[in-house]
Amino acid sequence: MxxxxxxxxxxxxxxxxxxxxxxxxxxxGSKSITNRALLLAALAKGTSRLTGALKSLDTKLMAGALRAMGVTVDEPDDTTFIVTSTGRLNPPAEPLFLGNAGTAMRFLSAAVTLVEGTVVVDGDAHMRKRPIGPLVEALRSLGIDASDTGGYPPVTVHGNGAFGTGRVEIDGGLSSQYVSALLMAAAFGNGPIEVALTGSEIGARGYVDLTIAAMRAFGGVVEQIDAASWRVQPTGYRATDFVIExxxxxxxxxxxxxxxxxxxxxxxxxxxxxxxxxxxxxxxxxxxxxxxxxxxxxxxxxxxxxxxxxxxxxxxxxxxxxxxxxxxxxxxxxxxxxxxxxxxxxxxxxxxxxxxxxxxxxxxxxxxxxxxxxxxxxxxxxxxxxxxxxxxxxxxxxxxxxxxxxxxxxxxxxxxxxxxxxx
Ligand SMILES: O=C(O)C1=C[C@@H](OP(=O)(O)O)[C@@H](O)[C@H](O)C1
Ligand SMILES: C=C(OP(=O)(O)O)C(=O)O
Incomplete structure (x- = not known):
């Protein structure tokens, strides 16, 4: 950095x-798009070149967590990440530390359910005051063995490599990042997964649109069913070159x-x-x-x-x-x-x-x-x-x-x- x-x-x-x-x-480069692209590239088999990327604390924490799970993340210059992955995330030797990076904390809490093994996802003192309960509850409703600490990080996930199937409901009132987290991981369902909002509204819907655009760029298949639900097909992701605005x-x-x-x-x-x-x-x-x-x-x-x-x-x-x-x-x-x-x-x-x-x-x-x-x-x-x-x-x-x-x-x-x- x-x-x-x-x-x-x-x-x-x-x-x-x-x-x-x-x-x-x-x-x-956009923090939101960089951290989505890093994760999607890590979940794709092959090499993805991300250009125009942000190099900052939040993206460094995301890249570090992915490296800790066996993904190769090279940084040939100040604005490029080259991500090479088998498409699977390995159990990290230690808890993943994500500082106060909301995107990394929320996106990874859902994505580490794809690891076969136990993963602890944690942040700093500030992050430990930012709620994550609704996301963890949604993961549990899919049959995933996940727990939080009174509704806050650290989050512990005992994954078996699968993300379930069917319908998952999420209240995105506190954070749209919960919705984005579920959508990205849902491409690894045992079948199609419907992600549906409960509660009146999510914060900035535009962040969910960013997520869907990034998923599609990496070969994800996601359709909007109505104003409050989306269906994600179990396609996984395809490595690609991606330009970040x-x-x-x-x-x-x-x-x-x-x-x-x-x-x-x-x-x-x-x-x-x-x-x-x-x-x-x-x-x-x-x-x-x-x-x-x-x-x-x-x-x-x-x-x-x-x-x-x-x-x-x-x-x-x-x-x-x-x-x-x-x-x-x-x-x-x-x-x-x-x-x-x-x-x-x-x-x-x-x-x-x-x-x-x-x-x-x-x-x-x-x-x-x-x-x-x-x-x-x-x-x-x-x-x-x-x-x-x-x-x-x-x-x-x-x-x-x-x-x-x-x-x-x-x-x-x-x-x-x-x-x-x-x-
Ligand atoms: O999805 C994202 O990239 C973000 C969503 C927003 O957070 P919430 O969804 O928690 O409101 C925003 O404040 C944050 O900086 C980035
Ligand atoms: C809210 C922010 O970040 P995050 O939720 O990604 O930590 C922000 O960057 O203003």
Whole structure:
């Protein structure tokens, strides 16, 4: 993994910019797509070349877990993984450690049921507070011997190489990743498997669409039966070469930096080329400084911290709704964003139930308000609050290295646009 400016520092102060930010920055590859492609390639017999991939903590953890199960993952350069597999996963010698990588934790909890033997899937202290009970319950309903720890990791699976058959129900209200995890593993059923949603809704449906697109690229056969269920045929996967698009969630910081400073940043990719849910944030961000009074964040969840920090400089206040599951991301993001905004200026961010209300104040721009931003080991809190520092003097980001989860070169990208950072 590339080590980037600031990763080993305890704090970085952002020096406000005096003019528009202009330049070219291509965001790194999509975390969501990279971790899907790594897993699907590992489940396919043969060699798959994944280009445009993200190399970050989350993808390193996924690749490491696959290597621990006997898959060869080569890294010829900074954006390529070459995955060679027998198509089977072997029992790892030790528990799989997945840090706070939600995609890796959830996708692998389902995929390791294909291992003949016992696998423990675990994460760090943050991950051990992120629920996984609904996924484990769904696995058990397929006859798989799986257990969690009071609804949280670690997860222990005693697999026999099969994934069952028939219908599996899943409540994806807390995380769409449970649905994606089941869909990807379902290609190894003893027969077709129907994955059906219970509960009212899943978070961002676009992530399930990403999963289905990736499965199809690796030869999976999946059809949508109706709005709440899919049927997966027991085809397994075929090794393939696969191109990964840039990360739309990473792009949101660049889009926001652009409108906040009146600049023009060339991402090297047209915004309509993104297939990830957070690309929807582009249209919303473009409305700045007249963001809507109510923004439904349910279909662009990882972009909410970005838009919320932008909203502080909006002409009118903004209420974010549909964001209850932001409370079970890397940290409780509803609370973290409200707390850190109000650290900049009391009352700037408040919680109302699961909604987040940002009291706008365009006059914040140009002020000096020395504030140390706590980042809760959450890359998105660090990256979004850095945006406030482009306009307000004295914004210091604590633990700036947490960006390594998905965007290790974030601080360098900012510097490349002319932003000055002080250690
Ligand atoms: O499937 C994915 O790649 C993701 C789904 C979302 O999480 P949830 O499904 O837990 O809401 C998103 O927040 C996460 O960053 C990536
Ligand atoms: C929620 C996130 O990640 P994950 O769930 O994959 O840990 C994120 O990247 O904002």
């Amino acid at each position: 590339a080590t980037a400016f600031g990763l080993d520092r305890q704090a970085l102060t952002i020096i406000p910019v005096s003019g528009p930010l202009n330049g070219r920055v291509t965001p790194p 840039p990360d739309a969630s990473a792009a949101t910081y660049l889009w926001a930096a652009e409108v906040l400073t009146g600049g023009s940043i060339d991402l090297g990719v047209p915004s309509d080329a993104f297939t990830q849910p957070d690309a929807k944030a582009r249209e919303v961000i473009a409305m700045f400084p007249n963001l809507p009074a109510v923004i439904d964040g349910s279909q662009m969840q990882d972009a909410v911290p970005t838009i919320a920090v932008l909203a502080a400089f909006n002409n009118t206040p903004v209420r974010f709704v549909g964001i209850a599951n932001l409370r079970v991301k890397e940290c409780d993001r509803v609370s973290a964003v409200a707390t850190e905004l109000s650290r900049i200026r009391p009352g700037l961010g408040t919680e109302e139930g699961d909604d987040l209300i940002v009291a706008s104040d365009p006059s914040l721009a140009g002020q000096t308000l020395p504030t140390q931003i706590t980042t809760y080991s959450d890359h998105r809190i660090a990256m979004s609050f850095a945006l406030a520092g482009l306009k307000i003097g004295g914004i210091t980001i604590l633990d700036p290295g947490c960006v390594a989860k998905t965007y290790p070169t974030y601080w360098e990208a900012m510097q490349g646009l002319g932003v000055k950072l002080e250690a």
